[in-house]
Amino acid sequence: MQNQQRYIAHFDLDSFFVSVEVLKDPSLKGKAVLVGGHSERGVVTACSYEARKFGVHSAMPMKKALKLCPHATVVGGSRGDYSKYSRIVTEIIAAKAPLFEKASIDEFYIDLTGMDKYFDPFKWTIDLRQEIIDKTGLPISFALASNKLVAKIATDEAKPNGYIQVAPGFEKQFLGQLKVNKIPGVGAHMYQTLLAMGIQTIQDISNYDVKELERKLGGYGLELWNKSQGIHTGQVSAYHEAKSISTENTFHENSADISFLLKELVRMTERVAYELRQDEKLAGCIAVKIRYSDFSTFNRQVAIDYTNRDDELIHIAKDLFTKLYKAGAPVRLLGVRLTELTNFAVQANLFDDIGKKNDLYKAIDDVKNKFGKTALKKARTV
Template structure:
């Protein structure tokens, strides 16, 4: 029995933060628009009109405004980005047999086997149109035999377009592109490759695999395979996406609410720390309570995507107070973070979280050096 040829679609919402701002305020459409901090901050996102002036995300705001003094700057509404992201996720979930939410604005769909029943390319075009019609958001996609080629195809199709790379045409498609179009090829690798006389992906494909292995180790072989359009990474089902959780079973049943709250804060801090170590954000928090008679109750709530203690702890406390039967001792307490997505770099660039991001980096550095118990928060009420 032959293995069916893989068919992978990669969807990416175009200039997502900017698109949401323009939907909520249509007068911004067509302007050189910057989403991000004040003059001392950095660019979280920018419109294609702003990019023409050389502006890009993570650029200091002063530099951006020097390049384009007439640019319009908006602070950004993180809650709205979470709302629109979930809207698109729901549309995809209703149609796709298997999909992975890679980040707040990026999705992989595994359509393998669907070609027995209908044209996967037309199906993907129709899904894209449904997303546009329902949400108003521009979205691009690439369709190919693997995740890497599909992602690169999406980048080539932007803005607001789509591209199908037929099976067997991967090398031909990749050949003329700059080598840093390959996901994972950063500035350092790019400069090293240029020193070897490599400019395009075709140049990498022509190099002996042994040479790349000598220069880059195991990554060299991976790079050689990618240059040949070979990539085996699987689409990770969204409903099975890893969650991060922790539970505490007390040696003796606990009636003291203050002690329970202290434990809840400690556990939430721990899972938030793990989340940041994995460079993830959570879109859902849940709390579980088990009583001495083993009756177990749990409750969860959707949240704006975050990995910060001070945003997760109040949600966990609120869930606890809604769940807890007053006056009842507790045998077990648990906290779980789910709906995990890769941390979007831009979400750390808004003025309201820039300083917070640096603070948590400092906190995590201390925890990494001296242990996770070296810094803890007071529980409060």
């Protein structure tokens, strides 16, 4: 079984946020579109391929992007729609895939290892891609390869709205022709360092003396060399709703004091949101749990726009509590749980005020990390 041929597919929704905006407003199709904030501090969250031709890219200040591409249409973005379409695609994949990982709101890995006994993995992925396109209208690219690294790199080569297979044994040959900054993790600074070393392509790394790479780049040198060989052992982490961050509090004395219960609810929600941000995750579902003095227990949950922000989660948690709580009944235990977790992406910063919120939460988390989780609290919990 150790030598079993692996088949890993990587699916990536092309310019996901732009594509959703085009679905909502077909007149945007084929135009230079920028999704993001309009203000002086606004940032490009996503951009169409037509805008990229002018040098625009995500995370670029909107002011600079509009100088490069003055005719672009700026769209504020709508997180609710992005969350909705992400869920639809997730459900389509979950219904078909034997094992899949939701790497981010618009990116998926599927492990088809062993399934080649029953069907052609490449044809299966082509059919799945077509089903996603037919049911959502969204463009999506994929690559099928022997590991996650090669599949991810190959997907970028298949874009826009295409697909490719890197046959087993051809990983090194496929990678060799590509620029070294195609390797995930090779940022602008490392790219310049490698260019200064005479390394331009991935093949240049594979031909480089590995000991010399380690001497110049430390442990990262060996990691880069392995990647240049198409070697990667990362596993597809099974996606399931059981992944969660939660907290519960059993009170010393049962309480029907609404003010006290809401204060505890806010405190617990603030705590799980902090943990979510530390894990660099977003949550797509929140649940509130109440256990009464007679030990009867009730839960209520709701799907939400992907977030990790206290103010948004607290508002929803309080609303769930209000709908769930039996007036006057003494409560023994309260709990808050966040589920449907996915990796945080810069695309979550969709509006100017949210960008400012992120700065605020980063400052708050920095204080908590330095002085302890209880160093800052919401006024209501004090």
